[in-house]
Amino acid sequence: MIHLIWLLKGVLIILAGTLLLRVAGRKSISQMTLAQTIIMISLGTLLIQPVSNKDMGTTFAIAASLILTLLAMELGQLLFHPLELWITGKAVVVIENGTLHIKNMRKLRLTTAQLETRLRQEGIAFISDVKWATLEPSGQIGYELMDHKKPLTRADFASLQDDAPTPTLPSPPGNLFEKVASPKKQ
Numbered sequence: 525m526i527h528l529i530w531l532l533k534g535v536l537i538i539l540a541g542t543l544l545l546r547v548a549g550r551k552s553i554s555q556m557t558l559a560q561t562i563i564m565i566s567l568g569t570l571l572i573q574p575v576s577n578k579d580m581g582t583t584f585a586i587a588a589s590l591i592l593t594l595l596a597m598e599l600g601q602l603l604f605h606p607l608e609l610w611i612t613g614k615a616v617v618v619i620e621n622g623t624l625h626i627k628n629m630r631k632l633r634l635t636t637a638q639l640e641t642r643l644r645q646e647g648i649a650f651i652s653d654v655k656w657a658t659l660e661p662s663g664q665i666g667y668e669l670m671d672h673k674k675p676l677t678r679a680d681f682a683s684l685q686d687d688a689p690t691p692t693l694p695s696p697p698g699n700l701f702e703k704v705a706s707p708k709k710q
Contacts, residue, residue, distance in 0.1 A: 540584050563590050614661065615660045615661065616628050618632070619657035622654060643665065653673040656668055
């Protein structure tokens, strides 16, 4: 009987945790803000408490209050821009016109080697190939390549085709297909 109670508790914990996380929204860890990450870690720690503690109601009430706090913070960020800047932060320029912003990198505690690693993961070999790059609040790198390093787009290709002269090939004498279809009898 005790095993059945523990099994039901486990199922209830998983269902409640899933419901709470669905309400909180789905983002990967790399896309979460600092506040979201703290709340999600707290939820993970809190949801394990009923296994050692018999008071599941209090645990779920606290978890629900954490989610409501998260939702209130996100709503506040949507309504008040200064609150968004304070909670989430803003993108910080780390490269401009192929040159590192050392002062901003120091504030972010980002080394040149770490930045180069992230750029290589994006397929960028040299810092000088980057027109600008920012470290986003999510921790991702946003960037634009120098014009001469940007990949060719369909629009670029169409523009090149429009500008290029159209070659004219001399037409062969006679109809080639008639000659193949009806060869001369010998």
